[in-house]
Every structure is written in C-alpha cells, then in structure tokens.
Amino acid sequence: xxxxxxxxxxxxxxxxxxxxxxxxxxxxxxxxxxxxxxxxxxxxxxxxxxxxxxxxxxxxxxxxxxxxxxxxxxxxxxxxxxxxxxxxxxxxxxxxxxxxxxxxxxxxxxxxxxxxxxxxx
Amino acid sequence: xxxxxxxxxxxxxxxxxxxxxxxxxxxxxxxxxxxxxxxxxxxxxxxxxxxxxxxxxxxxxxxxxxxxxxxxxxxxxxxxxxxxxxxxxxxxxxxxxxxxxxxxxxxxxxxxxxxxxxx
Amino acid sequence: xxxxxxxxxxxxxxxxxxxxxxxxxxxxxxxxxxxxxxxxxxxxxxxxxxxxxxxxxxxxxxxxxxxxxxxxxxxxxxxxxxxxxxxxxxxxxxxxxx
Numbered sequence: 320x321x322x323x324x325x326x327x328x329x330x331x332x333x334x335x336x337x338x339x340x341x342x343x344x345x346x347x348x349x350x351x352x353x354x355x356x357x358x359x360x361x362x363x364x365x366x367x368x369x370x371x372x373x374x375x376x377x378x379x380x381x382x383x384x385x386x387x388x389x390x391x392x393x394x395x396x397x398x399x400x401x402x403x404x405x406x407x408x409x410x411x412x413x414x415x416x417x418x419x420x421x422x423x424x425x426x427x428x429x430x431x432x433x434x435x436x437x438x439x440x
Numbered sequence: 441x442x443x444x445x446x447x448x449x450x451x452x453x454x455x456x457x458x459x460x461x462x463x464x465x466x467x468x469x470x471x472x473x474x475x476x477x478x479x480x481x482x483x484x485x486x487x488x489x490x491x492x493x494x495x496x497x498x499x500x501x502x503x504x505x506x507x508x509x510x511x512x513x514x515x516x517x518x519x520x521x522x523x524x525x526x527x528x529x530x531x532x533x534x535x536x537x538x539x540x541x542x543x544x545x546x547x548x549x550x551x552x553x554x555x556x557x558x559x
Numbered sequence: 560x561x562x563x564x565x566x567x568x569x570x571x572x573x574x575x576x577x578x579x580x581x582x583x584x585x586x587x588x589x590x591x592x593x594x595x596x597x598x599x600x601x602x603x604x605x606x607x608x609x610x611x612x613x614x615x616x617x618x619x620x621x622x623x624x625x626x627x628x629x630x631x632x633x634x635x636x637x638x639x640x641x642x643x644x645x646x647x648x649x650x651x652x653x654x655x656x657x
Binding site: 338342345346349352353435436439 | 521
C-alpha cells in the first residue's frame with residue numbers, strides 16, 4: 320500500500336459561530352507536513368469561510384481567513400467549492416478570498432468517492 | 441481491520457462519544473483493531489478525570505479508560521484543543537495521553553478506515 | 560462510499576446535502592438521523608426517492624431509544640453496532656455528514 324493517501328477535508332460550517340472551521344484548518348496545515356494528497360471541499364455554509372472582507376475586531380475574535388490564502392505556501396492548492404451551495408448563497412467566485420475550483424454537485428460527489436480519508440468537523 | 445476513530449464532542453452533551461464507544465466495543469468484539477481514538481474540538485472533555493456523573497448514569501470517561509486498559513486502545517487528546525479547554529496532564533483520566541494533531545493524521549494514514557463522530 | 564448521517568432531516572440540512580452531493584452507495588442513519596427512516600413524516604416521500612439511489616441502513620439501538628422502532632420504513636435495513644462496524648469495513652471509504 321502506498322504511504323500517500325488522499326485526504327479530503329469537508330467544510331460545511333460557517334466560521335465564528337462555532338470553532339469547527341478554525342480547528343479544521345489547523346488539521347489541514349498539519350496534514351500538509353505529512354506529504355499527503357490534500358484537498359478541501361466547501362459545501363453549504365462552509366463556503367462562508369472563504370468570504371472576502373471578514374472583519375472580526377468587533378467580536379474580539381481572531382480573523383483566521385487569511386490562512387486560506389497561505390495554504391498555497393503549504394502546497395495545498397486543491398480547494399473545491401460546490402456550485403449549487405455557492406449559488407444558493409448568492410455568491411460567486413469573485414466574492415471569495417482565494418482561488419477555488421467550482422464543481423457541480425455530481426462532480427463533487429465523485430471526488431469524495433475517490434478519497435481514502437474524508438474528514439469533516 | 442484497523443479502525444481510527446475521531447470524536448469531536450464532549451461527553452453527556454452530545455451522543456457522539458457514546459456512539460463512538462459502542463462502535464469501538466463492537467469492533468473489538470469482532471476481532472478488529474482500534475488503532476487510535478483521537479479526541480478533538482470539545483471531544484477533549486472526554487478525557488477529564490474530574491468528571492462525576494450521577495450514580496445511576498454511565499461513566500463515559502471511566503468507560504474509555506477501561507477500554508484503553510483492557511484492549512490497549514490508544515486514546516489521544518489533541519494538545520491545542522485541550523489547552524484551549526483546560527484539559528492538562530494534571531486532570532487527565534487514566535489511559536489518555538495528550539499529543540499533537542499529527543497523531544490524527546497518522547491515524548488517517550495507518551488505519552484502514554477513519555470514522556468521525558461529531559455534531 | 561458509506562455516508563453516515565446523524566441529524567434529524569426535519570431540522571438540519573445534513574441529510575439533504577448528502578442526498579444532493581453523494582453519487583450513491585450506502586447511507587447509515589444514526590443518532591437523530593434515524594427519524595429519516597420512519598413512516599408518516601414529511602420526509603417520507605423524499606426518503607423513498609433516495610432509496611432508489613442508495614442502500615439505506617438505520618442503527619436499530621438509536622431507533623429503539625427514540626421509540627420509533629415500529630415506524631421503520633420498508634426497505635430500510637436495520638443494523639446493530641456490529642453491523643455498523645461491518646458496513647464501514649465493507650465500504651471502500653466513509654464520511655460523516657456532520
């Protein structure tokens with residue numbers, strides 16, 4: 320068996336309301352250090368994690384959204400966004416703070432099928 | 441088969457820890473191996489030895505400790521998540537150990553299947 | 560792929576998201592998701608549609624705990640925790656729709 324596995328992190332929750340998005344991102348960064356095949360999927364409210372212009376000063380919480388832009392430096396380049404979830408929120412790629420690959424739901428589902436490890440928090 | 445388990449919620453508040461425990465017990469009874477149970481997010485609260493449930497309720501923390509003792513199951517608590525929530529070596533229940541997130545990634549690599557229990 | 564769902568479909572979108580995105584395979588309903596496998600709810604028609612694309616299983620102890628064992632939809636297979644383990648083992652991979 321190959322030592323490189325396909326890891327997908329499925330993000331379906333909005334940032335700040337709960338800690339899941341932030342702590343998920345912490346796992347992603349660690350996984351990068353293990354030289355695995357890492358991809359991130361954003362569905363449902365998880366898409367809001369990537370929204371441009373987050374200003375968290377007023378809620379006295381750290382704005383962790385710039386970290387998504389830093390993923391590139393960890394060789395994590397596969398960020399997938401489900402088209403239907405994006406449209407359902409009235410957002411387009413231009414509203415997101417990082418380059419993503421937009422996939423229709425069926426293609427997103429096929430991509431999930433191909434993974435060895437799917438983590439969602 | 442080797443299973444890795446991730447638990448994202450604390451005891452009593454959510455059924456996740458109960459479901460994960462019953463899954464582990466069934467897997468061990470069938471002769472499978474539990475490679476590691478990784479406690480993340482509020483799941484780190486499953487490791488607090490200060491927990492005192494009422495007498496007529498299950499003792500979730502002690503149940504995990506017993507599983508670790510009897511079946512040599514590796515119970516790992518994420519250090520970053522634990523420190524955020526006040527879980528430290530001094531209040532850690534028997535059988536648990538605190539370590540880094542790398543232990544979760546390693547479980548994903550080494551185990552045949554990784555199953556997540558959360559909210 | 561085995562899709563594990565643990566939320567009631569009547570109050571949470573996780574099950575709908577699973578049905579929207581997943582290509583097929585097995586669905587296991589645990590915890591509060593067992594209500595999705597019961598008859599007479601507003602979900603029943605959607606569930607019957609889903610059963611054309613997926614093999615649906617329910618965790619029997621969770622169904623019994625909620626007093627819904629007598630409402631299990633025809634065609635949904637019920638498993639105990641041992642069956643849950645075997646479903647995970649037999650599937651190539653799994654994901655929890657949290």
